Amino acid sequence: MNNKKExxxxxxxEKIVRESLFHWFQEEGYQVETAEDGETxxxxxxxxxFDLLLxxxxxxxxxxxxxxxxxxxxxxxTIVILITAFASVPTAIKALKDGAYDYVTKPVDPDExxxxxxxxLEQRSLRVENEALKGxxxxxxxxxxxxxxxGQMKKIYELIHTVAxxxxxxxxxxxxxxxxxxxxxxxxxxxxxxxxxxxxxNCGALAESILESELFGHEKGAFTGAQFKRKGKFEMAxxxxxxxxxxGSVSPKMQVELLRVIESKQFNRVGGNQIIKSDFRVIIATNxxxxxxxxxxxxxxxxxxxxNVFSIVIPPLRERTGDIPVLAFYFLNNFCNAMNKNIKxxxxxxxxxxxxxxxxxxVRELENAIERAVVVGKGETIKVDDLPFHVSSSxxxxxxxxxxxxxxxxxxxxxxxxENNWNISRSALELEIDRVTLYNKINKYGLxxxxx
Amino acid sequence: MTCINIAPVKFSNNSFLKKIIKExxxxxxxxxxxxALDLEMEQTYxxxxxxxxxxxxxxxxxxxxxxxxxxxxxxxxxxxxxxVLTFVFGEAQxxxxxxxxxxxxxxxxxxxxxxxxxxxxxxxxxxxxxxLGHCFGLLHCxxxxxxxxxxxxxxxxxxxxxxxxxxxxxxxxGLK
Numbered sequence: 001m002n003n004k005k006e007x008x009x010x011x012x013x014e015k016i017v018r019e020s021l022f023h024w025f026q027e028e029g030y031q032v033e034t035a036e037d038g039e040t041x042x043x044x045x046x047x048x049x050f051d052l053l054l055x056x057x058x059x060x061x062x063x064x065x066x067x068x069x070x071x072x073x074x075x076x077x078t079i080v081i082l083i084t085a086f087a088s089v090p091t092a093i094k095a096l097k098d099g100a101y102d103y104v105t106k107p108v109d110p111d112e113x114x115x116x117x118x119x120x121l122e123q124r125s126l127r128v129e130n131e132a133l134k135g136x137x138x139x140x141x142x143x144x145x146x147x148x149x150x151g152q153m154k155k156i157y158e159l160i161h162t163v164a165x166x167x168x169x170x171x172x173x174x175x176x177x178x179x180x181x182x183x184x185x186x187x188x189x190x191x192x193x194x195x196x197x198x199x200x201x202n203c204g205a206l207a208e209s210i211l212e213s214e215l216f217g218h219e220k221g222a223f224t225g226a227q228f229k230r231k232g233k234f235e236m237a238x239x240x241x242x243x244x245x246x247x248g249s250v251s252p253k254m255q256v257e258l259l260r261v262i263e264s265k266q267f268n269r270v271g272g273n274q275i276i277k278s279d280f281r282v283i284i285a286t287n288x289x290x291x292x293x294x295x296x297x298x299x300x301x302x303x304x305x306x307x308n309v310f311s312i313v314i315p316p317l318r319e320r321t322g323d324i325p326v327l328a329f330y331f332l333n334n335f336c337n338a339m340n341k342n343i344k345x346x347x348x349x350x351x352x353x354x355x356x357x358x359x360x361x362x363v364r365e366l367e368n369a370i371e372r373a374v375v376v377g378k379g380e381t382i383k384v385d386d387l388p389f390h391v392s393s394s395x396x397x398x399x400x401x402x403x404x405x406x407x408x409x410x411x412x413x414x415x416x417x418x419e420n421n422w423n424i425s426r427s428a429l430e431l432e433i434d435r436v437t438l439y440n441k442i443n444k445y446g447l448x449x450x451x452x
Numbered sequence: 453m454t455c456i457n458i459a460p461v462k463f464s465n466n467s468f469l470k471k472i473i474k475e476x477x478x479x480x481x482x483x484x485x486x487x488a489l490d491l492e493m494e495q496t497y498x499x500x501x502x503x504x505x506x507x508x509x510x511x512x513x514x515x516x517x518x519x520x521x522x523x524x525x526x527x528x529x530x531x532x533x534x535x536v537l538t539f540v541f542g543e544a545q546x547x548x549x550x551x552x553x554x555x556x557x558x559x560x561x562x563x564x565x566x567x568x569x570x571x572x573x574x575x576x577x578x579x580x581x582x583x584l585g586h587c588f589g590l591l592h593c594x595x596x597x598x599x600x601x602x603x604x605x606x607x608x609x610x611x612x613x614x615x616x617x618x619x620x621x622x623x624x625x626g627l628k
Contacts, residue, residue: 014535016507016535017535017536019507020507020534020535020536020537021536023507023543023546024534024537026546026591027544027546027586027591027592027602028591028592028602029591029592083536106535106536107501107533107535107536107537107538108536108537108538109537109538109604109605110537110538110539110540110604110605111604111605111608113536113537113604114602114604115604143597194594195594197596197608197611198596199611227561227562227563227564227565228562228563230563230564230606230607231605231607236607236608236611340628
């Protein structure tokens with residue numbers, strides 16, 4: 001969805017250039033008009049208000065620089081970007097002195113042009129937008145899949161609401177699978193940085209050897225095979241947010257680098273001398289207490305204090321069981337659409353299993369459980385048997401706080417059976433009972449083999 | 453329902469084409485067909501730039517495909533450009549019939565020297581869906597998880613999602 005309202009006027013004497021830029025900006029969602037010379041541009045500009053003009057420097061009649069001066073006389077806030085086939089330093093300086101926002105050389109890198117136009121328009125609209133936003137937003141925009149209406153989740157939405165409009169570094173804590181990345185995304189899309197990307201970096205998944213090039217990019221020829229310059233994650237996050245997941249797994253060497261970049265917001269690409277500046281916000285996530293890592297000497301204290309500015313703790317799913325039905329139906333609907341299935345309900349027994357299960361893998365595990373149930377499910381309702389075995393058998397083993405000897409025995413036998421894929425001989429051997437006794441216990445406790 | 457025709461031009465990897473058509477079939481209810489086009493692309497080549505002018509290729513394909521119903525997506529291995537820009541991954545007629553995607557700069561080899569077929573396929577699918585989206589009238593989307601987000605560099609192709617967001621999906625005819 002795109003609701004851009006900004007108006008752009010392209011001024012160039014070459015039809016082919018006007019047409020190319022017209023289509024290019026149109027796809028971006030801008031309202032675009034074109035003019036073949038300075039005089040026509042002024043006539044159009046007189047009748048309509050434009051946010052940005054892209055002007056060719058060299059045109060017959062009025063030059064780009066002359067047009068720039070006239071436009072600035074009419075409206076000094078209009079952004080003018082000049083395009084030139086041959087950049088020369090004196091003309092560039094003159095253009096900038098006369099109020100041009102910037103100038104680019106033909107042919108321009110599409111990424112560079114997009115960034116330039118976006119930044120220029122963003123700067124222009126930011127003041128107005130910020131004022132308008134203050135006080136007007138009382139509800140956050142949630143990513144489609146950030147779900148939950150429990151008290152704990154509402155508290156998290158409030159925290160997102162508070163911290164999103166600022167540029168504060170946010171630390172998100174929570175067990176694996178609780179949705180830390182979704183919370184990071186919610187912060188990003190509720191911030192002024194929403195038109196720029198949020199770049200996720202899974203620090204735990206990156207090998208030390210490629211981490212530097214991944215994070216900081218590389219220049220052409222920096223190493224064998226580097227045929228083209230490449231931006232790193234910090235550079236890609238310019239204007240937006242960098243989301244550093246599993247920050248606790250970063251090596252001591254990289255911790256030093258991270259601290260330096262986060263503080264200075266500048267770095268070099270691998271194999272390059274040019275200092276790259278990037279305006280990014282930092283959101284980090286961890287599923288292990290960083291304080292402990294600091295105490296153990298595995299995580300730098302200075303980096304910890306730099307990152308621990310505003311903390312959001314996401315509760316595990318077992319502590320917000322009220323959200324399980326709504327999450328389960330959300331996933332059910334998604335998977336049914338994707339798989340062309342027509343399952344509409346979850347049986348009361350299956351839902352009871354879902355709400356009582358401990359969910360060590362949290363929301364991600366619930367999602368997988370529902371996916372599996374949709375794959376195997378028949379008819380219009382998900383039944384207990386459709387759920388993955390570790391959900392049903394764990395429930396069968398009793399997670400309801402019953403600590404009686406028989407409940408513990410049932411739980412223990414179920415666990416050993418599951419670990420041995422219900423191989424009776426191996427399970428009996430491990431339990432140090434004979435196979436007949438094991439069969440009797442299975443019948444006694446009503447345990448079911450999920451593989452049958 | 454609008455059918456989709458995939459027309460290879462200067463494109464020789466048949467198994468890759470089959471993979472794209474299979475993936476499109478899994479995503480669309482519409483008919484996905486392979487279209488053979490006898491297109492003389494040489495006249496769109498710029499010696500100065502060593503690239504082919506994408507808008508001209510689309511113009512050349514228009515008279516050849518007048519009787520073909522549905523959308524036509526040209527796919528090519530050559531590098532594409534439009535004047536002013538150094539390159540384009542593809543181009544489409546907004547709310548129109550034709551679009552083109554080049555896999556040239558989608559090869560990981562182009563950037564790091566390392567060949568990665570899976571990555572090439574993912575990137576190509578994103579750009580195919582993206583250009584088709586324009587043909588269905590979609591503009592660039594602000595949601596980075598949506599395949600209609602603009603991508604002016606390979607990094608952005610990799611960042612954006614490979615599905616249409618809910619809002620964009622509503623405009624794409626025949627989507628499953």
